[in-house]
Amino acid sequence: SEHQHICIGCGVKVQTEHPNELGYAPHSALEKETIICQRCFRLKHYNEVQDVSLTDDDFLRILNEIGKTDALIVMIVDIFDFNGSWLPGIHRFVGQNKVLLVGNKVDLLPKSVKPNKLILWMKQESKKLGLLPEEVFLVSAAKGMYIKETAAAIDEYRNGKDVYVVGCTNVGKSTFINRIIKEVTGEGDVITTSHFPGTTLDIIKIPLDDGKSLIDSPGIINHHQMAHFVDKRDLKVITPKKEIKPKVFQLNEGQTLFFGGLARFDYVSGGRRSFVCYVSNEVNIHRTKTENASELYENHVGEMLTPPRQEQLETFPALVKQEFTVREAKTDIVFSGLGWITVNEPGAKVIAYVPKGVQTMIRKSLI
Template sequence: MNLTEEELFCIGCGAKIQTENADERGYTPNSALAKGIETGQLLCQRCFRLRHYNQLEKVEATDDEFLAMLNSIGDEDALVVKVVDIFDMYGSMIPGLHRFVGKNPILIVGNKVDVLPRSVKHSRVTHWMMKQARAAGLRPVDAMLVSGKKATYIDDLLKKVEELREGRNVYVVGVTNVGKSTIMNQIIKAATGNNEDVITTSQFPGTTLDQIRIPLDDGSSLIDTPGIIHRHQMAHVLSEKDLHLVSPQKELKPMTYQLNAGQTLFLGAIARFDYVLGERASFTGYFSNDLKIHRTKTEKADAFYDKHKGGLLQPPSETEIEQFPKLVRREFVVKEPTDIVFSGLGWIAVHKPGKVAVWVPEGVDAVIREPII
């Protein structure tokens, strides 16, 4: 087949299919091309291996290329669905998104509601999401919570999208690793009754490489855009195995620690929290239930880390700790109840005034925010 006569696209990541260069995006062997066209399941080699063997092949795609794909949204009348990870709202924001979307309405969708503690009121979280979005320069028309993994509230999302789009195209946008394509698959399943995933998903950043258009009955489209790479997330310094371990998979069980000034909490070997100054106080950690937390005295913390990283303190494992970035220190003075967020990992709720320090891998963000709970 002459691909210059008919353009074909991978149904998994949206990349244009080509058969010439195995190192570039969209590559599909000639042997798989005809079968993919015949079955309507045309996948590039990268998506095929990821879907069937969980092997991810890196394909070069610059941040500028990803951002350029969003430029066209502001030029048309459309609804924009912005997906965020409710455990990392700051790390989920796309810098300058308000300039890309123009005057188009924005619906904020918070993913991973299934791992929130049951005691948390969803109305409080959506109100908090709206406030955080406005602080980032957005003016969302509404906010919703869903679970891409469990398909929770997907039907409600479909109804809300139909209500807001008014016959227009719908663009689904988000940074990498927030579960955007997983939500898209759940929307497609709910709308079509097809229980197979269409869009390739994984915990690896940057799985979707181009726009994926799903036709709607009225002639408009639901469009999955590439995840914008936010390089300050924990996902960019962890292996696949470790990323799965620290990404919450079930309802969180918050852990509260009574600390005196001069005590430290290690979050595996990937982060650290020091209580520097203040009265004895409680600190509540919201992290994956599989992440092991260890307490020690701050004066002994450096030696403790050097001795136990990769062993007692995991992840990373002993075989991966040597390539892991060094931890860098950031200090915060807390005057009121505050969340200290480790981007892409979780957060520690600080309930009383004091001075704290956090240590995160070089290049990963740690920020303070208004409490979510």
């Protein structure tokens, strides 16, 4: 209909087409006297936030609003995909506000990883990206690890102010907030969403005990993540569910690794050496000679080299390459959203291939 419905919870325009996007409500909700979007409904009735995504422009608008407020900002990143899940430009939007950086999904990293070293690494990377967080935390929202400590720090740093939680989709923002809600309110407390007449905030406020709020903002989709190029069913394959078991490959020059059909890694020069692969345990790694690699890919992508699936091949982007020279010991070659390969000794020349649109990069080793 021509009539525009507005959610009384968050002020967003209500739509009935896209369940994972902002403002979704089922048709039946429109018949009610007061209309509430599904995200606010879930918070109100189940004390649970749900992840929804936004277009880039809308997201920038929200970040802008956040910059103008006086609040604590909690930014969540996925530690398994640190750079891929970074909010581009966040440093320009935080304004004078303090930021706490939370690295989620720490349960995925091998037990050998030292948390303090990783936190230091995160601080250095943040600085390079222009952000100086007050503190950095490693948590597992799914497993409930270090939530108490993080909740306590949020309460300390907010200093009586509102708290904005930001992050791109899939970093585990909803899981994190839901944990925090339980931590802050205890189970059973009913949370209500509040109404802001005349404004479209697209954010939902979760009341804290001093009248301030924990504010959930929608996530932004990072278009260069591998997740957007795989079938929904294959997301389970590339997204690690438990502790990653690093796989070590001794390679000679002129050897190639395929990660399913999603990525390819050529070892060009640097003598026989080992490469440590950190990808989901379910991703199939196939070794071959570089001279045969292109032909192998053409003949077997979609079957032996999968994902992608056969039926996706028509739309699946071609692999594009980027060459890297490893100049320092302990360097990672990163395939955004899929994982990384650690090179322990300097002096290697490698080529990384990913579907056109996905990012590859080189960084100081995270582990």
